[in-house]
Amino acid sequence: MSDTQDTHRATFRDLFGLDATVTAAAPGRVNLIGEHTDYNDGFVLPTAIPQKTTVLLARRDGTRVRAHATNLGKDGEYILGGEARTGTWVDYIAGVTQELARDGHVLSGFDVTVASDVPLGSGLSSSAALLVALVRGLRELYSLDIDDVTVATLARRAENGLVGANVGIMDQMACSLASEGEALFLDCRDLSFERVKLPAGADLVVLHSGVEHQHAGGDYNTRRAECEKACELLDVNALRDLTEADLERVNALPEPLNRRARHVITENARVLKAVEAMRAGDLERLGELFFASHASMRDDYAVSVPEVDLIVELAREHPEIFGARLTGGGFGGSVVMLARLGTGRRVGELIAEAYGTRTGREPKLLTPSA
Incomplete structure (x- = not known):
């Protein structure tokens, strides 16, 4: 385990008094070409980058969600079922649990910490990496039957909905499905995709x-x-x-x-x-x-x-x-x-x-x- 991972786990333990039981991550992405075409049902060509967002999670009794962003040094919390836009980073967490509930998934409260080396505001999908990592983590924590394409579409709904950013599907699909060394040639109309080797x-x-x-x-x-x-x-x-x-x-x-x-x-x-x-x-x-x-x-x-x-x-x-x-x-x-x-x-x-x-x-x- 790397020093960074050790530090992240120690932070979780210090904040919440228990060890995380689930670790999940998602990479940032760089789009090679095809910008602002995704929400127009067009074609895009992103690839994954090594930088990623990692979440640690553990269940807790009740319906309270406690969250901490290590990069920002900020905390937040809310009650499941009471998700509401706050204009803060916690909206990304709440947006995901709101959409999971709408799909009929039943969650209990949980604690979560977020750490990322995807630069914020860089155009490298720091927000999508967070959303996809969180959905992946909750999928494991609660044994949810969600495939990788659904991970992406649910993450997008969270960003369009509670977060309030009217983004297309490319970022979430790339963070969920793309790999380093190859590009994801994606048709944003029907979500069909093909992996193309980078030159x-x-x-x-x-x-x-x-x-x-x-x-x-x-x-x-x-x-x-x-x-x-x-x-x-x-x-x-x-x-x-x-x-x-x-x-x-x-x-x-x-x-x-x-x-x-x-x-x-x-x-x-x-x-x-x-x-x-x-x-x-x-x-x-x-x-x-x-x-x-x-x-x-x-x-x-x-x-x-x-x-x-x-x-x-x-x-x-x-x-x-x-x-x-x-x-x-x-x-x-x-x-x-x-x-x-x-x-x-x-x-x-x-x-x-x-x-x-x-x-x-x-x-x-x-x-x-x-």
């Missing part, structure tokens, strides 16, 4: 800009509402129902709906092309798609920020980088870069240093495969 000749490098974002914030929900309005004007159920052949109609929409819809349609096409490039081992083509995706997120979807744009431009200047793009919901967060095999850590450190010098921020370098 052998490349390192994945993730650099957190130091600008945190929040899914529960208004900008994310505004983008979703704009997509829904575009669908209404185009008389389709979802933007997934349109292709690049429909762009003339899309471009005729009023601003900014035309740009929002254009991003989703072209991004879906880029995901399909990216899968083809990965299967062919065409790193140059895959890199081009990364850069094109970022430009679309910056200009059409308007979810990037100057700091993230700077990282992408610094990456573009390095000959060892095939491509780079904003990953995650945006409004801050991280950049994913595709680097020549064996160069990822060195080039990532150079880009991080240059970025820090230019902005005064403290970026965090994550190199899942370097």
